[in-house]
Amino acid sequence: xxxxxxxxxxxxxxxxxxxxxxxxxxxxxxxxxxxxxxxxxxxxxxxxxxxxxxxxxxxxxxxxxxxxxxxxxxxxxxxxxxxxxxxxxxxxxxxxxxxxxxxxxxxxxxxxxxxxxxxxxxxxxxxxxxxxxxxxxxxxxxxxxxxxxxxxxxxxxxxxxxxxxxxxxxxxxxxxxxxxxxxxxxxxxxxxxxxxxxxxxxxxxxxxxxxxxxxxxxxxxxxxxxxxxxxxxxxxxxxxxxxxxxxxxxxxxxxxxxxxxxxxxxxxxxxxxxxxxxxxxxxxxxxxxxxxxxxxxxxxxxxxxxxxxxxxxxxxxxxxxxxx
Numbered sequence: 001x002x003x004x005x006x007x008x009x010x011x012x013x014x015x016x017x018x019x020x021x022x023x024x025x026x027x028x029x030x031x032x033x034x035x036x037x038x039x040x041x042x043x044x045x046x047x048x049x050x051x052x053x054x055x056x057x058x059x060x061x062x063x064x065x066x067x068x069x070x071x072x073x074x075x076x077x078x079x080x081x082x083x084x085x086x087x088x089x090x091x092x093x094x095x096x097x098x099x100x101x102x103x104x105x106x107x108x109x110x111x112x113x114x115x116x117x118x119x120x121x122x123x124x125x126x127x128x129x130x131x132x133x134x135x136x137x138x139x140x141x142x143x144x145x146x147x148x149x150x151x152x153x154x155x156x157x158x159x160x161x162x163x164x165x166x167x168x169x170x171x172x173x174x175x176x177x178x179x180x181x182x183x184x185x186x187x188x189x190x191x192x193x194x195x196x197x198x199x200x201x202x203x204x205x206x207x208x209x210x211x212x213x214x215x216x217x218x219x220x221x222x223x224x225x226x227x228x229x230x231x232x233x234x235x236x237x238x239x240x241x242x243x244x245x246x247x248x249x250x251x252x253x254x255x256x257x258x259x260x261x262x263x264x265x266x267x268x269x270x271x272x273x274x275x276x277x278x279x280x281x282x283x284x285x286x287x288x289x290x291x292x293x294x295x296x297x298x299x300x301x302x303x304x305x306x307x308x309x310x311x312x313x314x315x316x317x318x319x320x321x322x323x324x
Contacts, residue, residue, distance in 0.1 A: 012092040013169075013185075017085055018178040018273055029086040032281065036079045039285035043068040046288040046298070053301040059137035060126065063119050064291060066146050067248075070115065071284035074108040077101060078179040078280050085178070098180040099165045103157040105179070105280075110207055111153030113256070116249050117211025118145045123245060124218035127238045128225045156207060160200060167191055176269045181276060184269070197264075208256060215249060244291050251286060255279035 022028055050056045050065040078101070085091040093101070122145075125136050164182050167189040177184035182200065186193045219242070226238045258266075258275050292298045 011095040012173065013095070013098050013180070013188075014174045015081070015085055015091045015093055015178055015180075016174055016176050017091065018082065018277055020176070022086075025086045029083060032079060032086070033083055035281055035285050036075060036083070039075050039281075039288075040072055042285065042288035042292070043072040045302070046292065047072075049298060049301045049305065053304065056297060056301055059133075059142045060119075060122055061297075062142050063115065063122055063145065066149070067112065067115055067119070068288055070108055070112050071287055073104070074112070075281065075284040077104045077108065082178045093180065095165070098175075098185065099161055101180045102164060102182060102185070103161040105181070106157040106160055107150070107153040109153070109256070109279075110156040111149045112252065113207055113211045114152045115146070115149040116245075116252060117214035118149060119245055120211075120215040120218040120249070123242050124221055127222045127242070152207075156203070159203070163196060167193060167196075177273055177276070179276075179280070181272070183267070183272065208253070212253065219246070240296070244295055247290050248287050252279060252283055255283070 019028065046068040047065050050061045050068075081093065081101075122137060126133050129136065160182065164185060167186070168191055169185075169188045170190040172188055175184050175188065183197075186197065222238065222242060226235050229235050229238070255275050255278050259272070259279075292302065
């Protein structure tokens with residue numbers, strides 16, 4: 001009782017975690033830690049391959065490298081704290097720490113919304129206007145796309161974070177989540193937040209509709225172009241180029257649609273945590289795996305790097321002085 005009073009008088013919040021009072025926290029830790037390591041490693045490998053292999057120095061792979069950067073930062077916002085809480089009895093997060101987590105989370109998820117939409121436009125230009133592709137998707141345009149994605153995401157963070165953290169939180173400090181997601185935090189407010197939640201809902205729907213419109217228009221034009229292609233090889237190449245992006249978009253936007261677009265009556269704390277875990281933990285791991293397994297260029301670049309590394313290792317062994 002005394003500890004509960006201390007927490008209520010504190011500015012810190014308590015994160016109850018993905019599963020409240022789990023029976024086997026060590027097992028959950030091992031699973032989440034394994035996913036985290038695979039996700040970070042896979043994204044860093046993707047970034048490295050795109051940087052070192054000249055055949056991947058194209059607009060599509062430049063945008064893909066930015067997606068990997070976002071995914072790496074994205075998973076590092078929530079999972080390390082979640083892992084720490086699984087091993088600790090004190091699951092607190094400071095007021096500023098919570099605000100920073102919200103801001104970074106909104107910036108990254110908003111940035112990915114816009115980037116995936118712009119990646120669809122890149123595929124549209126590549127398939128429908130291949131001769132003009134190098135001119136339309138110039139280095140300057142690609143940089144503007146990336147900067148626009150980061151700016152759009154950070155605008156969402158700058159708009160929503162100060163308002164969320166300005167509400168008085170004078171009751172329980174226990175957030176029924178594994179990170180500071182806005183709906184879970186707002187449940188602790190001792191004032192009416194319904195108007196703000198409605199405006200936030202409208203803002204999130206708008207942020208979903210803009211990139212989804214890009215994606216739908218782009219892929220409609222792509223399907224029409226592919227349908228009129230006489231070459232079976234051309235159709236296969238177009239499908240291969242776009243299939244990975246379609247899978248990633250479906251996974252990411254499916255989870256985002258549930259979180260940001262469905263009315264509150266469809267939400268429960270348990271469902272929200274599962275969906276949040278899906279797109280904050282699993283999606284950053286799946287994205288680079290989908291692109292690497294389904295993309296011949298990435299797979300070839302990886303084999304080339306591995307062969308080069310194996311060759312340099314053999315050279316080092318061959319030049320080692322013999323034992324006397």
